Amino acid sequence: MRNTAYASRKINHGMTQVPLAEETDDDTPSGVEIVEPGDDPEMALIKKTERRHVDRLLKSLPVDLREIIILRELEELSYKEIAQITETPIGTVMSRLWRARRMLAASAKVDGSAR
Numbered sequence: 001m002r003n004t005a006y007a008s009r010k011i012n013h014g015m016t017q018v019p020l021a022e023e024t025d026d027d028t029p030s031g032v033e034i035v036e037p038g039d040d041p042e043m044a045l046i047k048k049t050e051r052r053h054v055d056r057l058l059k060s061l062p063v064d065l066r067e068i069i070i071l072r073e074l075e076e077l078s079y080k081e082i083a084q085i086t087e088t089p090i091g092t093v094m095s096r097l098w099r100a101r102r103m104l105a106a107s108a109k110v111d112g113s114a115r
Contacts, residue, residue: 002067002085057107065100072097 058066071082079097083090 053111057104057111060107061100061103065096065103068093068096069100069104 058070061069067086068082071077071085072079077085079090079093082093086093088096
C-alpha cells in the first residue's frame with residue numbers, strides 16, 4: 001500500500017489543476033485567467049532549484065530514514081501514526097528521524113561549501 005502511495009505521489013508531484021471556466025449564479029461559465037498569479041520568473045527558478053536540491057538531499061538518505069522524514073516533515077504525520085504505518089516502535093521512529101535530520105544537515109553543509 002505504501003509503495004502505491006509513493007508511486008502515485010511521484011506521478012502527481014508538482015501538478016496543479018487550474019479550472020478553465022467558473023460557473024456563476026446563472027449557470028453560465030465565465031472565463032478564468034489561466035495564468036497563475038504568483039512569483040516572477042526569477043523567483044520561480046530559485047524555488048525550482050531549491051526544490052531539486054532538497055529532493056537530491058532526500059534521495060541521498062537510506063530508504064528507512066527517508067521514509068520516516070517524508071512522513072513526518074512532508075506528510076506531517078505524528079510519531080504514533082508513523083510508527084503504525086512503518087510497523088516500528090515510536091522510539092525507533094524518533095531515533096531514525098533524528099539521524100535523518102542530522103544527515104540532511106551535514107549534507108546541506110557539504111553542498112553549501114561546494115557551491
